[in-house]
Amino acid sequence: DQQVKQNSPSLSVQEGRISILNCDYTNSMFDYFLWYKKYPAEGPTFLISISSIKDKNEDGRFTVFLNKSAKHLSLHIVPSQPGDSAVYFCAASARNAGNMLTFGGGTRLMVKP
């Protein structure tokens, strides 16, 4: 049973517009959430994270929102650029589970010029 789910396998967005990637989780013990970006034939790279004590974290064009009551988080990319085209993975960890990350299935983002 997947504890972290990304229900959209793919998303296509026009350059300059907003990209919104969504993630849902079921384990209420998760208290730290991360987004990773992955290009083909490369390992995932860390993008942005958020602790459960916050509801928003911003880093340049990237913002992550956390809704604990809904067990939902989202990544907003504004403005989207063609170089953002990649697979995005949502991940979560729980303090009592060390630093073990549980990943969602990923969303392939395509930004069209």
Add this chain to the structure above:
Amino acid sequence: DVKVTQSSRYLVKRTGEKVFLECVQDMDHENMFWYRQDPGLGLRLIYFSYDVKMKEKGDIPEGYSVSREKKERFSLILESASTNQTSMYLCASSLTGELAEAFFGQGTRLTVV
């Protein structure tokens, strides 16, 4: 910069062979992980280690074993490779503690024929 290096980018092995995947990190991280990535399933944890000679099973340990004799090196072993172990294998490392992100290697694409 943290560097996590996996010994091979691409491997082709025969069914029944014993396969070794090696991973080295240079940032003195306590934790090391092995994941496999399959389409639609995201990254699934095979094994992790939080200290030298310590190991814990992840979500899908069957058919795999690991070895951590030195802090910087974490090896994944496929005891008898099977075609359903054809996948992208990703090694990661992290510090221990809250809000610690994982850093990934470039991945090994293993094909078992």
